[in-house]
Amino acid sequence: MPPEARRTQQKDAIREAFASEGRPLSPQEALESAQSRVPGLGIATVYRAIKRFLTDGTLVAVELPGATTRYELAGLGHHxxxxxxxxxxxxxxxxxxxxxxxxxxxxxxxxxxxxxxxxxxxxxxxxxxxx
Amino acid sequence: MPPEARRTQQKDAIREAFASEGRPLSPQEALESAQSRVPGLGIATVYRAIKRFLTDGTLVAVELPGATTRYELAGLGHHxxxxxxxxxxxxxxxxxxxxxxxxxxxxxxxxxxxxxxxxxxxxxxxxxxxx
DNA sequence: CATGTAATGATAACAACTTCTCATTATCCG
DNA sequence: CGGATAATGAGAAGTTGTTATCATTACATG
Known part of the structure; x- marks a missing residue:
């Protein structure tokens, strides 16, 4: 079984970045947005958080031609x-x-x-x- | 001014690969198709040929979500x-x-x-x- | 508030794709 | 045909984006 998740200000800030921006974000964009809340935030943490959010259904991947993958909140319906x-x-x-x-x-x-x-x-x- | 291009069986085979397959090909797919005509063909030559074909207007790039870039013959019109x-x-x-x-x-x-x-x-x- | 351990940050390591290097070969033109 | 040089093939080296490593920090529970 996977280790139990702990709530951290980093993950909160990253989740909040997706919620407040209201558009698909690349890991780099999510980092920049979340750093306004947690200055020392590192990119590795963003990748780890995104991976976890994909697993628990918080986020979904948005792939686009010729661009790096973005992620956005799940449950938005067809668009x-x-x-x-x-x-x-x-x-x-x-x-x-x-x-x-x-x-x-x-x-x-x-x-x-x-x-x-x-x-x-x-x-x-x-x-x-x-x- | 750029060096004058020479016609080679490699470039002919690569151009022919795109023409005969009739669909967008990745560099790897183009290599495999062209190797039926020029067995020893190397991937570097395919990349060089594609770059040249993009420049001279023979090919156009086809970018797709979550996939490597494909290339196809130019002039096909909107599709x-x-x-x-x-x-x-x-x-x-x-x-x-x-x-x-x-x-x-x-x-x-x-x-x-x-x-x-x-x-x-x-x-x-x-x-x-x-x- | 003490302790076990998940999470973090910095950086090294990966992975997939593309470009570069260079010795060798092939093309083109007189 | 012979020479100048563009093109090739194989592998090294770059890129860009993502994951792993590891010492340190911070949650959360008793």
Whole structure:
């Protein structure tokens, strides 16, 4: 049996990072966010916490093309993602277009689908000017 | 100015691999396919050829969530991809569902989108039986 | 509050993929 | 054909992201 988990301010800070940011975070992003609460936090602890949160169902992995894996709180239901090419942040997007399943070639069995939108987020869009 | 390119049987074999397979290939897949034409072919040569083909517009990169980058012949037009979880091969799929752009959150600027279908390809589906 | 032990932080070690190095080979052009 | 040099193959070396090691710290319980 696995060792009993202890509650620590580090894990609390990491969990809180995902909850407060409200978008999928990479381990590095989670580290930076959580460090505002626990300054000395190390990246190894973030990886350990994420692994534990995946196991206990707190987080789920979000894989994106050409980017490192992000993680977000579980239980959000079916949704997709938007990647900003300026800040590299990933955002959740609601909804799902109709007829996605119709793309499936004959003889293929569709089990899941993912949609990734790309562009510039509202924050970066305002800051804009330069390309 | 860059050195003048020479035509070699290795590059021909690699280009032919992409043309004959008709689907996005990883460097490793391209190597295996091209080795049927040039047995001694090395992986370094495949990487060098791909880099050159990207530069001269012969190939384009296809990035997928949680998978190594694939490459395919350029000029295929807008399309999406299907990943088989059994054989890990990637296939092109025609078409594009309507209203994808409507998912974009307010204030965000959409520039592109990608759809990845997942499941089992027709080849693996027949071989099936086991899960 | 004393104690057993899970958790942490820093860093080394991994793993997967890609690029570099260099001696050798092949291509191209006069 | 002969020479200049681009291309190749094999393996070393880099990258980037993740996991393991280990001495130290901090939970949590009696």
């Amino acid at each position: 997709h993602h938007f990647c900003c090419r300026r800040c590299d942040r990933v955002y959740d997007v609601e909804g799902c277009p109709p007829r996605v399943a119709e793309l499936t070639p004959d003889g293929f069995e569709l089990e899941a689908h993912e949609i990734v939108l790309r562009g510039v987020c509202s924050g970066c869009s305002q800051t804009a000017a330069t390309t | 999406h991809h299907f990943c088989c979880r059994r054989c890990d091969r990637v296939y092109d799929v025609e078409g594009c569902p309507p209203r994808v752009a409507e998912l974009t959150p307010d204030g965000f600027e959409l520039e592109a989108h990608e759809i990845v279908l997942r499941g089992v390809c027709s080849g693996c589906s027949q071989t099936a039986a086991t899960t």
